Amino acid sequence: GAGVSQSPSNKVTEKGKDVELRCDPISGHTALYWYRQSLGQGLEFLIYFQGNSAPDKSGLPSDRFSAERTGGSVSTLTIQRTQQEDSAVYLCASSPEYGRTNGYTFGSGTRLTVV
Amino acid sequence: AQTVTQSQPEMSVQEAETVTLSCTYDTSESDYYLFWYKQPPSRQMILVIRQEAYKQQNATENRFSVNFQKAAKSFSLKISDSQLGDAAMYFCAYRSARTGNQFYFGTGTSLTVIP
Numbered sequence: 325g326a327g328v329s330q331s332p333s334n335k336v337t338e339k340g341k342d343v344e345l346r347c348d349p350i351s352g353h354t355a356l357y358w359y360r361q362s363l364g365q366g367l368e369f370l371i372y373f374q375g376n377s378a379p380d381k382s383g384l385p386s387d388r389f390s391a392e393r394t395g396g397s398v399s400t401l402t403i404q405r406t407q408q409e410d411s412a413v414y415l416c417a418s419s420p421e422y423g424r425t426n427g428y429t430f431g432s433g434t435r436l437t438v439v
Numbered sequence: 440a441q442t443v444t445q446s447q448p449e450m451s452v453q454e455a456e457t458v459t460l461s462c463t464y465d466t467s468e469s470d471y472y473l474f475w476y477k478q479p480p481s482r483q484m485i486l487v488i489r490q491e492a493y494k495q496q497n498a499t500e501n502r503f504s505v506n507f508q509k510a511a512k513s514f515s516l517k518i519s520d521s522q523l524g525d526a527a528m529y530f531c532a533y534r535s536a537r538t539g540n541q542f543y544f545g546t547g548t549s550l551t552v553i554p
Contacts, residue, residue, distance in 0.1 A: 366544035430484035
């Protein structure tokens with residue numbers, strides 16, 4: 325697509341429920357990144373993919389968080405047993421290849437609210 | 440880990456005037472990239488300007504310029520002839536040239552432009 329697309333735009337869920345956030349990167353971009361932006365904070369790195377593999381999962385805050393990418397395209401970030409502290413904006417970005425700074429493009433994020 | 444500090448949570452500027460946003464960072468690396476991103480209410484992170492650490496010349500993009508002081512680890516953004524559309528959150532970010540798998544962001548500066 326023309327840009328990085330994320331869905332849903334907003335999600336309200338009850339504490340304890342599982343949620344899935346979707347990221348559709350720019351066509352042809354092999355690298356994909358997830359960030360979390362909590363209220364009043366900068367962006368916190370969660371995970372990145374090169375193709376379908378995730379060499380660096382160091383930013384995932386707990387084992388309730390997982391992510392996958394299939395077909396070198398769409399990625400899903402799953403949060404199990406959501407907690408109120410998971411409330412944040414989850415931003416996805418893609419780039420033509422790992423390490424490239426040109427063409428690094430962010431989506432508009434998913435605002436997750438856990439009530 | 441690298442850290443990025445923005446010490447001005449909020450700034451304001453009169454339309455057509457000039458404003459400078461501050462950023463400092465901490466790293467032991469010699470080769471890296473620095474960025475300023477703008478985040479309007481749409482939440483999408485928009486690249487404003489980029490600086491390669493090996494370049495001594497300060498980057499400029501139209502009304503936006505930076506003052507890069509490598510020894511002091513300082514990277515400020517100057518916005519000249521401020522416009523109403525410049526109002527947004529501004530984030531300073533660091534990216535390693537060696538690992539390059541993630542950005543490190545500051546906590547942001549909220550810029551208000553007064554008509």
